Amino acid sequence: MDATPDPPKRAHAPFIVTAELPGDVFALADGLRRAHFPPERNRLAAHVTLFHALAPSLRDELPRELARLAGEYAAPEAGIDGLMDLGGGTALLIRSAGMQAIRADLSACFFAMLTAQDRGTKKLHITVQNKVPRETAKALQSVLGATLEPRRFAFTGLGLHIYRETHWESLGVWKFRGQQRA
Template sequence: MAAAPIIVSALLAPEDLAWADGLRRAHYPAEHNRLPAHLTLFHHLPPSALDEIRRRLMAEARTTARPAARVARLLALGRGVALGVDSPGLVAIRSRIAEALEGSLTPQDRAAWRPHITVQNKVAASEARALFQDLRSDFRPRPIGITGMALWWYRGGPWEPIAEYRFSRPGRP
């Protein structure tokens, strides 16, 4: 198969993925919802960097403890809503990888990173505002588990898995 851009995402603990994906399935327009809920670290890395990306993710997973993380806030996206994620450990991991891949990053991946899980997108602004207000009424920050990182091919549709790298050391809650 022809090479395609590479996406890197964080792997969510199963119970947290189920919760976030339930929100996504309930609120993301079905005709556009091709993926389960996800937390993207890099949106578009070149296929030529695959070996280097694999080495970096493998090293991070082997030597770094699972980063603590929490859904800390709701984010209004204009035409959607996301769960804002705080995780200094995940930010540090992403920063190290970004520094190593600096010459391969697109402007989007070079820009300041705002970790989030999108639960709604591609709707009218009024619909997004209504969901934001509805979710805000009973929103409470909550911890989420980050268990590793995954590599994906992006070929225009659902992402195609390449590999997963699980953190081998438990983190602190």
Template sequence: MAPPLAAVDAPLILTLGLAEPASALFNELRQRHFPPERNYLAAHLTLFHHLPGTEQQAIADALSTVVQARTPMPLQVSGLQFLGQGVAYKIGSEALEALHRELQQQWWPWLTPQDQQKRRPHITVQNKVRPGVAKALYEELSATFEPFDTTGTGLQLWAYRNGPWEWLHTFPFAG
């Protein structure tokens, strides 16, 4: 069971925590390339974009249960993705896909169409810039990119506050 958490009047966002040094790398790239007026938070991997704040305790209880059954999960940073107005790193992980499907099934009645889709995990380091600026960064980063492994360390629950996010709780993987 999760610690008692009050319902909030904002949508909830669920992200995956990342191990160092990958977290530091993505944060540094985001600081350099994300428009400062839109850069409200550190680099992250979003699993769900809009869960109901009124169900925060049920969501927290489910997360407390799923993290107990999991060890930190292996992730493969497999390439770059051009987003049109930004750049992201593609993340691959069978364990992450299985976790996402499990939570989707559990929360299906609450999910928006965006969260009902299959996840294409990524970490955005640039967004909301002119396409030419994004294309130049994509080409620059692609020229030296080599795939690497990192680890997902747990789940993070946030309240979306119309721009800034409010951290609510971290659920570390038990292993």
């Protein structure tokens, strides 16, 4: 869907931008997340965060930029290429030069407004477990490391969300439909 979000109900809530996963990859990752993320804190479905906290003042400009990028770029190729150790958690490591280029484009557009967490290069990943004892994380990494096979896919679009007190509210998804390869 190509949509301009309605103004958020809480004007000071930050925006989150995600790289949208195809159905089969989402199903795999979300299944792992439901199985291994502490249930009392698992309020989100599996996702790849590109930006964690974009300024509320970007409410009008941000959807236009997401639409521009989705219209300009073809779906970027990607791969699950192993695991990422989060210390007290585990993530699926995603490699995608194309999505990194799209992220860099969006970052350049809003650089002066980025938080420290959103500046610089980001390791793309899908968190499947977080805020667990180190031993628990290492045990999952051992099991998944022995069974997880590399998987190729293409991101399907860019998602925009707003942070609510207990969850993210989706404001729109812009599907890739361009010709340019990032």
